[in-house]
Amino acid sequence: MGRSPCCEKEHTNKGAWTKEEDERLIKHIKIHGEGCWRSLPKVAGLFRCGKSCRLRWINYLRPDLKRGNFTEAEDELIINLHSLLGNKWSLIAARLPGRTDNEIKNYWNTHIKRKLYSRGIDPQTHRSLNATATTTMVTTSNKKMNNHNISNINHDINNNNLELLNGTEDSNSSSDVTTEELAFHPHNQLNLDLSIGLPSNQPKHSSSTVNPENKRKLKQEPQVVYQWYNGNNINTSQQQHVCLCYGLGFQSNNQTCSCKTMGTSTTTLTGTTTTNNNLYRIYQPMSF
DNA sequence: AATACCTGCAACCGCAACTGT
DNA sequence: GACAGTTGCGGTTGCAGGTAT
Numbered sequence: 204m205g206r207s208p209c210c211e212k213e214h215t216n217k218g219a220w221t222k223e224e225d226e227r228l229i230k231h232i233k234i235h236g237e238g239c240w241r242s243l244p245k246v247a248g249l250f251r252c253g254k255s256c257r258l259r260w261i262n263y264l265r266p267d268l269k270r271g272n273f274t275e276a277e278d279e280l281i282i283n284l285h286s287l288l289g290n291k292w293s294l295i296a297a298r299l300p301g302r303t304d305n306e307i308k309n310y311w312n313t314h315i316k317r318k319l320y321s322r323g324i325d326p327q328t329h330r331s332l333n334a335t336a337t338t339t340m341v342t343t344s345n346k347k348m349n350n351h352n353i354s355n356i357n358h359d360i361n362n363n364n365l366e367l368l369n370g371t372e373d374s375n376s377s378s379d380v381t382t383e384e385l386a387f388h389p390h391n392q393l394n395l396d397l398s399i400g401l402p403s404n405q406p407k408h409s410s411s412t413v414n415p416e417n418k419r420k421l422k423q424e425p426q427v428v429y430q431w432y433n434g435n436n437i438n439t440s441q442q443q444h445v446c447l448c449y450g451l452g453f454q455s456n457n458q459t460c461s462c463k464t465m466g467t468s469t470t471t472l473t474g475t476t477t478t479n480n481n482l483y484r485i486y487q488p489m490s491f
Numbered sequence: 492a493a494t495a496c497c498t499g500c501a502a503c504c505g506c507a508a509c510t511g512t
Numbered sequence: 513g514a515c516a517g518t519t520g521c522g523g524t525t526g527c528a529g530g531t532a533t
């Protein structure tokens with residue numbers, strides 16, 4: 204039995220939205236709020252697929268959207284986030300208020316890629332184009348040795364940590380492993396963990412004020428956030444670096460990187476170190 | 492002026508994840 | 513646990529407008 208279609212194709216409009224349709228959608232959401240996208244078109248009197256309504260609202264009609272050109276700072280932030288997260292546009296968009304995943308995706312494909320090429324940087328790997336050309340990529344090995352998917356995101360909201368067990372088959376991901384990196388590690392069962400923590404002063408969601416819809420969203424949405432470091436200490440002062448902690452460990456031990464414990468094991472801002480459990484940690488501070 | 496080609500972006504599609512029963 | 517329904521994500525497409533020939 205195949206999946207049921209998301210809507211009746213025969214009775215739905217497609218293509219560009221008209222002003223009237225936009226107004227109907229805005230009016231409906233103003234009254235009823237977001238959600239129930241499947242039933243929304245019927246209730247709102249729109250001959251559109253629910254998915255189409257959702258997309259239109261999220262990408263173009265939401266009042267909090269920032270229109271206009273991307274700033275240089277936004278460019279750099281996108282590049283940095285992409286080097287971390289790969290093509291996880293929704294995660295990247297979460298760090299750019301007023302920007303949507305679709306907008307960022309398009310901007311990446313049309314502008315930033317070109318910009319990086321002009322800098323001699325491979326937009327997929329974020330390495331120098333020369334290095335990329337001369338380095339043998341062993342993505343197939345990477346695929347085999349790591350069955351985790353990026354969806355195995357282990358939320359630890361209480362600890363303000365987000366662990367991305369990065370093993371997606373997405374060739375666009377920035378997690379390609381080079382032969383050098385494999386040689387660096389004595390075992391092939393390499394796992395690449397990326398831990399990104401909440402800013403320590405990030406206001407936490409109050410469960411008492413979360414309605415069921417938002418609660419559901421909270422559960423679903425990976426809260427991509429950063430733990431701000433200033434030297435060894437967690438610090439939320441204005442002089443901030445992003446501490447990107449990659450735990451290159453074994454798949455079997457499921458070890459995750461903890462920024463909190465890292466502070467005690469390193470004395471420098473950059474570099475690599477090993478820990479008790481054969482876990483390699485690389486610190487890549489950046490400033491924006 | 493007409494046509495071809497290029498570019499940017501809005502929208503669509505298929506799939507995976509999530510939720511409720 | 514199985515299944516069906518819903519939502520969200522990322523890749524891709526198609527079209528409008530701009531530019532080159």
